[in-house]
Amino acid sequence: MSADKVRIRLEPLSVVVEVPRGEPLLSSISQLGFEFPCGGTGFCGGCKVRVLAGSVLVTEQDLSAFSPEELAHGWRLACQAHAETSIVLECVQWHMDVLTDDSGQSALKPGLRKHGLGIAIDLGTTTIAAQMLDLASGDILAVETDLNPQSAWGSDVMSRIRAALTGTDLTTIVRSKLQAIVLNLARGRELEIDEVVLVGNTVMHHLFAGLDVEPLSRAPFESALLGEQSFSPQELNWPLSSACRIRFLHCLGGFVGSDILAGIVAIGMPSADNLTALVDLGTNGEIAIGSRRGILCASTAAGPAFEAGTIRMGMRAVAGAISRVFYSNANMQATVIGDGEARGICGSGLVDAVAAGLQSGAILPSGRIANRTKIFPVCEPVVLDQADIRELQLAKAAIASGFRLLLKCLGASADDVQSIYLAGAFGNYVQIDSAIGIGLIEAPKTCIHAAGNAALRGAKALLLSKEESALPEIAHVSLAAEPNFQDEFVNCMTFPRMKHIPEAH
């Protein structure tokens, strides 16, 4: 790096650019995909960053945008800043909303005969959420969220498996990130930690534990090593007390892991008298349905459409994304995150938009865009094209058909299900009306609830309970082995016919 150049690194994506010293960030970091929602006038606050390393002078606009305390913590408006030194910035607009869970003792009804500190970690394919608890009181003492550092090797579990099989050490990568998270949570109280409980899908379980993922790379996608994996701090090289136990809870079968086990516990399915369901609308699309008499689960491989991953103008739920679409009085209305101009559409906006299109008649139940242009305008300049709607059809059909088949395996019908909990980030933000409107969930609205980060909540409950309370049997169903899958999948691919919405008078 020559003397008159400085380096800017943007987190959490860790992208780097070298620029001449003194250059305004406004001109240097937009090429990295950083957005200035108001064009850099200093009014919107959408370009907010935190200086993690190096220094950035406080400007007048910063003084009005931030409290003295925030300024001291390094908060600045990127649009006003100049790169006088090499800097590392944390970009709020790139932060995935990592769901945590704030239920402490009361909601968890712990056996509370433990003492000391405990940590619960939800190790997701994309995000990590962790909390430290007082095991005696159940109080939450600290929270940490982060992105899974394995993401650099692909966003879905299959890519991770492939990376691991071709020699990448994803185990060390994730263990050292988790070690950092644990130390951040403990902040000097490392030796008081008695127990760490981790939950995650089967691939996360295997990669954390250093197990061979080869069996997960080919049919029938079953590993023999689904059990709980327990470690001492020495084995992981974590500076915790040697009495501490670190447990990655057991998987349920196939790709369905302990995050779903935890979710099942969190929503109270093991003690429910009536059928209750958990639907995790992530890329793996896990579903569990059951009651205290027994539980079935499956993964349906929906793909990334609900995260707008395969959508042409799709983007994460950050500034500029259309997050809501309403159709009323023959009018389409969209809400854009950050109130600026729309740049794309996120998962919840996508489901809303298609539900609205079905209502207006612009999209037919077959999924076809009614007019010849094959373009469905959502909100200038954002449009959906035919292929986008097809992607959504595949994803929603995967979930809906998986749900129907599990019900069939239970010998039950949709009416027997008393509550359906939607887990995962998308499940938390999607409009339930729209999810029903596109046939993603086939149940009355009153039955459907957002579950928040059920995996983390369940992990805490399991951490706090003194003994593993007896759970009903949880059996895994492999949908690939279901001869009816294709028929059910195709049946679910079309959209429900919209009931006519009476005009408001």
Place this chain on the structure above:
Amino acid sequence: MSQSRELYDAVLNGNAKKAHEATQAALEAGFAPMTLITESMVPAMDEVGRLFEAEEYFVPELLLAGRAMRSAMELLRPLLATAGEKMSVKVIIGTVKGDLHDIGKNIVASMLEGSGFEVVDLGSDVAPERFVAAVEEYKPQFVCMSALLTVTIPAMKTTIDALNAAGLRTRVKVLVGGAPVTPRYAREIGADGYSESASGAVTLVRRMVAIA
């Protein structure tokens, strides 16, 4: 009158019951089975393929059309056999080892069959040895492979290698497809053709038959 409009419409609209009835009626009216295939069914499947390319049709419509086609073929196939008539081109198709995604493969199989080719469907999770054995047994001109998983795509290469090792590679054209397969990967592993859609698979086979 050379074509059965009813059969054409029934296949195009994916109505299996009507397709069966129309075929029966046409046979009773004296149509030759081969004529029904070439003059009614193939044009109907072509139109289905065109509508898919034009983004009018999607997976459900393709599967329904395939089902309608098959219900007609059930009546026609035995008649072709007794008349000693044979489809001139034979294709074997399967989803590669380790992979159970067969919906795309099924659509390709039925589009090919509806386009007048003889199709031997080996199913899914088909090991390279089974592809090799099937080439020896059925002596097809084409081998079609489908894969939907990043981790099973390499099985396409293993299968091509196995065909090479068995000395069969030059006797067949190998076509590959499935959502994650790219034209570049197809070239790298030495496949003869790739298409992103089932109708594209039909076009490929037709083009290669014309050249051969």
